Amino acid sequence: MxxxxxxxxxxxxxxxxxxxxxxxxxxxxxxxxxxxxxxxxxxxxxxxxxxxxxxxxxxxxxxxxxxxxxxxxxxxxxxxxPTVEEADQLLAVRTLLEAESARLAARNTDKRDISALRDICMRGLAACLADDVDAAVVANSELHTAVVNMSGNRVLADLTSQVARRVRWYHTPVARHRGKASWEEHAALIDAIESGEEDVAADIMRRHTEHTRQSYLESRAQHPEEEPPAPIRRRRPRAVSS
Amino acid sequence: MxxxxxxxxxxxxxxxxxxxxxxxxxxxxxxxxxxxxxxxxxxxxxxxxxxxxxxxxxxxxxxxxxxxxxxxxxxxxxxxxPTVEEADQLLAVRTLLEAESARLAARNTDKRDISALRDICMRGLAACLADDVDAAVVANSELHTAVVNMSGNRVLADLTSQVARRVRWYHTPVARHRGKASWEEHAALIDAIESGEEDVAADIMRRHTEHTRQSYLESRAQHPEEEPPAPIRRRRPRAVSS
DNA sequence: GGAATGTATGCTGTAGGCAGTCGACGACAA
DNA sequence: TTGTCGTCGACTGCCTACAGCATACATTCC
Known part of the structure; x- marks a missing residue:
């Protein structure tokens, strides 16, 4: 993400x-x-x-x-x-971290940052409407990164990045599930950040990432076959000889 | 911690x-x-x-x-x-994580856990009254660990531990600064967890760790000489010869 | 026939060694 | 005296090699 x-x-x-x-x-x-x-x-x-x-x-x-x-x-x-449980917990923590990021971003709001956010949001929406999933995923990633960087708390940014990366896999299906609604939430988030409404920004981000989490869980529930983490094998089958 | x-x-x-x-x-x-x-x-x-x-x-x-x-x-x-700024940010994140831990602990409250918490709290207070700083620090650590484990979110627990460890140094002076008041807060926290008051528990924990953060910052402000992170030297002074 | 033990093999963990590279020091010129 | 260049030393990065270990298979005993 x-x-x-x-x-x-x-x-x-x-x-x-x-x-x-x-x-x-x-x-x-x-x-x-x-x-x-x-x-x-x-x-x-x-x-x-x-x-x-x-x-x-x-x-x-x-x-x-x-x-x-x-x-x-x-x-x-x-x-x-990662088990489903771990992924779920990771996403829960991500929600927590990103909501705080949004809050701090609203606190340290800056006009240039805002216009950058809007640019990304426009691109993301366009990609979404054009059914360009890859571009939408990239834009989504950029937006969240930008917000978390706006928080001004580098530790928070690093931790968020780390947690988000650890979820990995299945991002694309998740992104596909939601689409346009997601970008409307992003737009509302940017508005809240711009006007410095900390609580609103945090709440939007919280619900937004929570949506993603739900989508993720549903996605994995529908594809349980992707779960089993390959049994441990140390040796290859012995070569047939003699 | x-x-x-x-x-x-x-x-x-x-x-x-x-x-x-x-x-x-x-x-x-x-x-x-x-x-x-x-x-x-x-x-x-x-x-x-x-x-x-x-x-x-x-x-x-x-x-x-x-x-x-x-x-x-x-x-x-x-x-x-770590610079003062980084430590500050680490502690801010820790506040966030531990407040959430307290909230989840209140949600998943369990009688055995509660009595364990009370035991630790009693020991901590006793150590504090006896001016046994080391024992108090240990008890404090145990208490926070226990709460974060009660959250049931392993990722949250690991991350909290990681963040807390990265602050390191000067824990003892910080612990010394506060003392008894800290353990009263702990007691209130346990009450809130026991009664399942999520918001209250989270708020107590938030203010509690925020206090610690303030103490830490004051502590470092008073001892700025501990700050400078040693200039980088690669070579030892050349041996005097010839 | 089943279980315990012996044996072989592949893998990791560690040691030692060599070459490349970075930084510091000193010499030289302005 | 100050700035620049060349030289030197030290440390890292990487390779090769060996020893130890854990697992799987084969054999033997019950």
Whole structure:
């Protein structure tokens, strides 16, 4: 829902090999090539990416810090498989954080920021009416990021980003479910922020993200088959020989 | 303010060498042997801890994920030096999270939990009256942890723990500042949780943590000399020779 | 036939080592 | 004296290699 932006105290310049490895692995997780619960064998990743195990290991350590993979000492790394319950809790926290962001944004309202918000909102609505789901998702992400940045609380912004990213998957179906109504809520939110109505802004954002949460839950309830986080397998079937 | 409890998706069994290295380094940071802004030279740590650079590197990666150290590619790891502003923002977020925890705790109230809370509260007050600051700090930590766990939202609990830990330092002076009044607030909070008054519980918690935040800020304002996060030095003064 | 044990194998955890890179210091010129 | 360039040292980033461990399969015993 939010664009990638580094957490508070992470890596600054993306120059190293482990950084590019991290990006690659993350991409594979996001697009689903690496499935939830899947065991990430260091050698395989290293071979596929054309590097040694070392940068792969370090990338996995960093990814664990962001909640993308779980490390099991002696067993290696596994793609984190969020349960419905965890996703629900993540979204509940996101609601809390973003509502506060909206409140603070209304408090620190700034004309330039407002016009930027309106621009994004227009684009989002246009994309929505044109049935361009991808563009709508991007605009949605930008809008929420912009609001949370307007809060002026960097910690809040980082945490929101982190939480939002951890929900991942199924954003597009969720976005498809709602559509135009969502952008009307965004417009109302911007109005409230502009006029400095803290409580109103917070409340709109709260209900807005709560809607998203409901859509998400319904979406997963309709597709329970997407749930099971792949059983853990360590060894490949032995080669048939002799 | 909260006891250490692993983040959502981290290491499960603390058996490996890098884990013990992590614990050691973390301890050194917490007790202040490694100062904010200090450059953590891998070889030095490795030598001091009697291991090779590898587990040290990995421990540092993991610590960066928890916000304890900053990684600068090509430069290594530095002990994270939170500014007053960042600490303030962290505490603001903590207020938000803990207020919500209290609300949810009131919603899911349970008799056994309540009596556990009262026990902790009694101990805390006793410690406070006996001027046993350490015991009071521990009890305070336990109480907040218990409440946040009562919320039933694991993500919320983990995030709160993470945020609270990142403030670190100066907890004791803060605890000293307030004392008895703090425990009266705790008692009122427990009453509200027991009777299921969500709004009241949330409000008490909000004001309570806000008090702590104020105390913290005053404490740092009075000791500005503790602030400067040590300038970055990479090399030791060259040995005088020839 | 089933269960316990032995064995093999793949994987992780750790060590050691080399090359690249960044920053500091010193020399030289203006 | 001050600014710029070259050199040097130290540290990181990465690779390779080895040891330990956990799991799965095969064998043996009951």
């Amino acid at each position: 939010l664009a990638n932006q580094g957490s508070t105290a992470k890596i600054v310049r993306p120059t190293t090999l482990r950084e590019s490895v991290l990006e690659r692995i993350l991409e594979l997780i996001i697009i689903g090539s690496l499935k939830p619960g899947q065991h990430l064998v260091e050698n395989e990743l290293a071979d596929n990416l054309g590097v040694s195990r070392q940068p792969v290991r370090e990338a996995l350590q960093l990814l664990s810090g962001e909640g993308w993979v779980d490390l099991r000492p002696g067993h290696g790394a596994y793609v984190h498989a | 909260l006891a250490n409890q692993g983040s959502t998706a981290k290491i499960v069994r603390p058996t490996t060498l890098r884990e013990s290295v992590l614990e050691r380094i973390l301890e050194l940071i917490i007790i202040g042997s490694l100062k904010p802004g200090q450059h953590l030279v891998e070889n030095e740590l490795a030598d001091n801890l009697g291991v090779s650079r590898q587990p040290v590197r990995e421990a540092l990666q993991l610590l960066s994920g928890e916000g304890w150290v900053d990684l600068r590619p090509g430069h290594g790891a530095y002990v994270h030096a």
